[in-house]
Amino acid sequence: MKQTGVVILGATGSIGRNTARVLECHPDRFRVVGLVARCNTEELARQAMLFRPRLTVTTDPERLPELRAALPPGLETATGAESVLELVTAPETDMVLCAIVGTGGLAPVLAALRAGKRVALASKEVLVMAGEIVQRELDTSPGGSLIPVDSEHSALFQCLAGRNPDELRTLWLTASGGPFRDWSSEQIAAATLEDALAHPTWAMGPKVTIDSASLMNKALELVEAHYLFRVPPERLKVLIHPQSLVHSMIELNDGSFIAQMSKPDMRFAIQYALTYPERSAAGKLPELDFSAGLDFDFRLPDRRKFPSLDFADEAMRRGGTLPAVMNAANEVAVEKFRRGEIGFSRIWSIIEQTMAAHEVEPQRDLETIHAADREARVFARELR
Ligand SMILES: NC(=O)c1ccc[n+]([C@@H]2O[C@H](COP(=O)([O-])OP(=O)(O)OC[C@H]3O[C@@H](n4cnc5c(N)ncnc54)[C@H](OP(=O)(O)O)[C@@H]3O)[C@@H](O)[C@H]2O)c1
Structure with a gap:
């Protein structure tokens, strides 16, 4: 069987590491073409040594020297949005698993769909921010498809x-x-x-x-x-x-x-998205145990x-730009909460106020979405 070429975006995160665990169980079926993350060069290097991809990318240029230093000669590294777009559209890439948190997954997912790739999508932000644009891309894509990874x-x-x-x-x-x-x-x-x-x-x-x-x-x-x-x-x-x-x-x-x-266990949804329409028993995923009884409420x-x-x-x-604004306000509010600047319930009022202040525009293109996202972040940051 021809190996499926996979690119993992957000390889170092919770979903990314679980994806690596699933791929490790299917060495004959998949070949990792590229790995992409931002700051965690240690985990990126670990996976690069394990899978030996054609290219390992950190999107943070300042991290490139340490990533390079962590890898032996022969394992190529790069930085920048262009390298990511090249990877996801490359002829040897059959599938892109996107698990980048935040807005970073938007452009590569759209590019992959446009190039006719299968996208296994964990990053909620892509459909939340640009659902109408993704739908248009899917309707015109030459064979591109979207398989969800979110468990629901x-x-x-x-x-x-x-x-x-x-x-x-x-x-x-x-x-x-x-x-x-x-x-x-x-x-x-x-x-x-x-x-x-x-x-x-x-x-x-x-x-x-x-x-x-x-x-x-x-x-x-x-x-x-x-x-x-x-x-x-x-x-x-x-x-x-x-x-x-x-x-x-x-x-x-x-x-x-x-x-x-x-x-x-997220590996169920990840494995299904990778092997769809088939199921695989190779992943050794945990079984449900009914022996002690199970409650369902x-x-x-x-x-x-x-x-x-x-x-x-x-x-x-x-619709239009409002879902992107909801997402942006939430990200700002969660950051404020993590820094101890606001109490937990304030997350909701920041989202509510930011959404109420926004004038909704149609999802014309990615720039409209990014502009609404930026404007919402500025507004939400000012709120105390
Ligand atoms: N975790 C889950 O069980 C779960 C379930 C369903 C859906 N999701 C969705 O899946 C996405 C990822 O969640 P997660 O829990 O795996 O997040 P996470 O553990 O915080 O990992 C986020 C990943 O995104 C990378 N990243 C962030 N910004 C980037 C950028 N600009 N360029 C390249 N890489 C970037 C991070 O790289 P560095 O760490 O190297 O900086 C890391 O690999 C989110 O959209 C989330 O809503 C997650």
């Missing part, structure tokens, strides 16, 4: 496979509810960074862990699902499921549900305590 979207993608869209009533995204699920509003207002980082079921990067505590993660995922599956906001709903075993489900028009479940979220889902509804309904 992977679950929905699997449940929807081969199904007639007319049968569909609702897509239900599950959420663990995060560490503050059962806290009062007063307790949440006084939460520390350590409290917000103590996720009950998933091990993830710090930004996405804080987003899980505020339910902004679910807000971003609703917008992501809206653009990925082209489903209107009223057909997207959220259910709190503390055990994180059911990763999402679809409700059909006769009232029956189809769900996807597994242990909460489901309940509707408390929208008064967690206003994030209302922000998502508004962003989806008004």
